[in-house]
Amino acid sequence: MGLSPRLTGRATARAHHSPAATAFLRRIEPFFAGSEVTGGPLLLATILALVMTNSPWARAFEGFWDSPVAIRFGAEQVSHTLAEWIDHALLPLFFVIIGADVKREMVSGPLAHWRTAAFPLAGAMGGMLVPVGLFLLVAGGTEGQPGWGSVITTDTAFGLALIAVFATRLPAGLRALMLAFAAVDDVGGLLVIAFAYSAAIDPRGVIVAAIALAGIVGLRRVGWVSSVPYVLLALIVWGGVLESGIHxxxxxxxxxxxxxxxxxxxxxxxxxxxxxRVDEFQHAHGAAERADDDEEEQQLRERAEERLGYLHEMASATRVASSRLIEILTPWVNYVVLPLFALSNVRIHVSGALLSTVFSPLVLGVVLGLVVGKPLGFLGFTWAASALGLARRPDQVSWPMVVGVGALAGIGFTISLFIAGLAFGGGELREAASLGILIASILAAGIGYLILHRCAEPRRAVEAPAMP
Structure with a gap:
């Protein structure tokens, strides 16, 4: 987490000139920089969307995202609004990162042991069931009942960004725990979208996606290296899932x-x-420098180039594919995908009528489900699984830290807003649900931050080295 070594060195040098500015930048760094998904650009886009939807340009702003965009091929066409294309075509890139990151943590990270991996799985079950139960306890039987799915999911970007604020002051297993919990949580939300908020599922699309996915697995087993077939098959998986009616x-x-x-x-x-091959390269390169004959020099340089190509390919083989993929996608997700999602989906028109719904069953159900239900379900189910010997806390992760992660899980933003739109369309109920999600996310972020702040090791004062 944090800046690259090069940027860290630059920041250290700048600390000589402006210590106060450097201290401020280090505090906000986890929200905008680093090699992982961050929440800063998403937060700024959310604020901008709230400002625009409550400005004189609100109609034009929302109309832009509602503009239809069609892809035609002969007589066939697929048409969605711009906002829907962002949801269906760009947002999956975020979940590619989540899937790859979770697999990495469960195969070679802090969750590699099955009991440790079962810990966030148990928490995710509680983090879905308890919030829904509390929501239905408050809003069940009312016009807001269809919004129960909005309290299931967790906003991974904001949660990870808040954990990154503490950098090395918290154990690495805590980030892995949050990541795995949020991933299972989000998959649960996507399944809810597929089976509770989709009119019908086309099995043909599911079959096409399954065949393409099997193709990816097959290519991996035979050791295929070129990325082109994987990209094409991934596009087919995406198209099949989209055509099936599943999000x-x-x-x-x-x-x-x-x-x-x-x-x-x-x-x-x-x-x-x-x-x-290194020795052969050095020999060929040195011989080419000493060659008197142009033809001989050319042959020696070609031999050196061939050795370099071999070394390049072998060096590439030492890189982990998931790390390379995450490295490529993360800047696009941080600065394009998630901000565009917020700009196109956050539609809360602040008015007296909307504020009067703060104590409505729908808003209270959402707030109660996310702020209380998430940490309660996460803590209760993980404690029970640990007591029964079915799960084990990651090393150095304390129970107060578990409560902090559960609190951060109440930041139900990205997919929660999307489910609210599916549940209520574009009417007043959607705005009320979105208001509840916004209030709950602010409360959950504050509570989670305070808990983890108390759990984190004291910040060590780092003096900048003296300038030569």
Whole structure:
């Protein structure tokens, strides 16, 4: 988590000139920089969307996102609004990262042991069932009842960004715990979308997606290296899921789970295999520098280039595919996908009529489900699973930290807003549900931050080195 070594060095140098500014930037750094999904751009886009939807330009702003965009091929066409294309075509990229990251943590990270992996799974079950139960206890039997699905999911970007604020002051297993919990939570939300908020599921699309997914797995088993077939098959998986009527974000999770989390070539094997080629490259390069004949020099340089190509491919084989994929997608998700989602989906028109719904069963149900139900369900189910010997807390993660993660899980923003739109369309009930999600997310973020702040190790004062 945090900045790259190069940027860290630049920040250290700037600390000599403006210590106060540097301290401020270090506090907001986890929200905008680093190699993982962050919540800063999403937060700014959310604020901008709230401002625009309550400005004189609200109609034009919302009309832009509601503009139809059609893809035609002969007589066939697929038409959705711009906002829907963002939901269906861009948001799955976020879930590719989540799927790949979770697989990495469960195969080679803090959740590698099955009992440790069962811990967030148990928490996710409680984090879905208890919030829905509390929501229905308050809003069941009212016109807001269809919004029960909006309290199921967790906003992974905001949750991970708040954990990243503490950087090395919290154990690494805590981030893995939050990530795995949120991933299972989001998959649960996507299944709810598929089976509770979809009119019908076309089995043909499911079959096409399943065949393409099997193709990806098959290529992996035979050791296929080129990325082109994988990209094409991933697009087919996405298209099949979209055509089936299931929300396309679930395709992102499935694709992410197929990405390898181990390198094709271990570093110790790399050292053994390339040494001879390095020597051959050095010999050919040196001989080319000394050659008197142009033709001989050309042949020697081509031989050196061939050795370089071999070394390049072998070096590439030492990189983990999931890490490379996450590295490529993360900047696009942080600065394009999630901000566009917020701009196109956050539609809360603040008015006296809307504020009067704060104590309505729908808003109270959403707030109670997310702020109380998430930590209560997460803590209760993980404690029960641990007491029964079915699960084990990650190393160095305390029970107060578990409560903090459960509180952060109440930040139900991204998919919660989307489910609210599916449940209520574009009317007043959707705005009331969105208001409840916004209030709950602010409360959950504040509570989770305070708990983790108390759990984190004290911040060590780091003095900038003296300038030469």
């Amino acid at each position: 396309a974000t679930i395709a992102g999770v499935m694709i992410g789970l197929t990405v390898p989390v181990a390198p094709r070539l271990e570093q110790r094997d790399f050292a053994e295999k390339v040494q001879r």
